[in-house]
Amino acid sequence: xxxxxxxxxxxxxxxxxxxxxxxxxxxxxxxIAFVLAFASNHWLxxxxxxxxxxxxAAGAFWTWAHGSGLGLQRRLASTRLQVGESxxxxxxxxxxxLLPKLWLEVDAESDFPGRRVRxxxxxPSRSRRSWEVATPCVRRGAYTLGAVTVRVADLFxxxxxxxHFGRPQEILVYPRPLDLPRLQRAAGQPAW
Numbered sequence: 001x002x003x004x005x006x007x008x009x010x011x012x013x014x015x016x017x018x019x020x021x022x023x024x025x026x027x028x029x030x031x032i033a034f035v036l037a038f039a040s041n042h043w044l045x046x047x048x049x050x051x052x053x054x055x056x057a058a059g060a061f062w063t064w065a066h067g068s069g070l071g072l073q074r075r076l077a078s079t080r081l082q083v084g085e086s087x088x089x090x091x092x093x094x095x096x097x098l099l100p101k102l103w104l105e106v107d108a109e110s111d112f113p114g115r116r117v118r119x120x121x122x123x124p125s126r127s128r129r130s131w132e133v134a135t136p137c138v139r140r141g142a143y144t145l146g147a148v149t150v151r152v153a154d155l156f157x158x159x160x161x162x163x164h165f166g167r168p169q170e171i172l173v174y175p176r177p178l179d180l181p182r183l184q185r186a187a188g189q190p191a192w
Contacts, residue, residue: 143171
């Protein structure tokens, strides 16, 4: 068995603590507090270490509790539109859990020009919230509305959780039809 090299340690750090600077700082402070506590056998570093450990556990529980028991539906009025019309989407987020959800970030990404659906909501226990978003179609083409992502984080942004709902949906925007001037029949032509 070989010892982990510096590249392996760097990639492990980048995949875990390296992406979360606040979490990295708390873990470093926790390690320093317990090293000082065991080295000096003084009560203050022990209490600081336990306080940080409790804060980490509370943040992890908060993120888990706020991310569980969620449901989300997106309904589209139409997937075939013309330039000048609007895509009308109806979002409905449901909290199926007993605990209220205080901070949920709902994000629906797409390649549709001018469309960005991002909203922060809170939900009481066992409740639903719905809203509609209308985006005008300004350019013809085929576009994709991506899956809807719900993000949850604890109060100090130490832990994050993401859930993806739905599948990508295709939207086709046709060009606006041209209005032709009224055509007049030549005199003596039948009406059919």
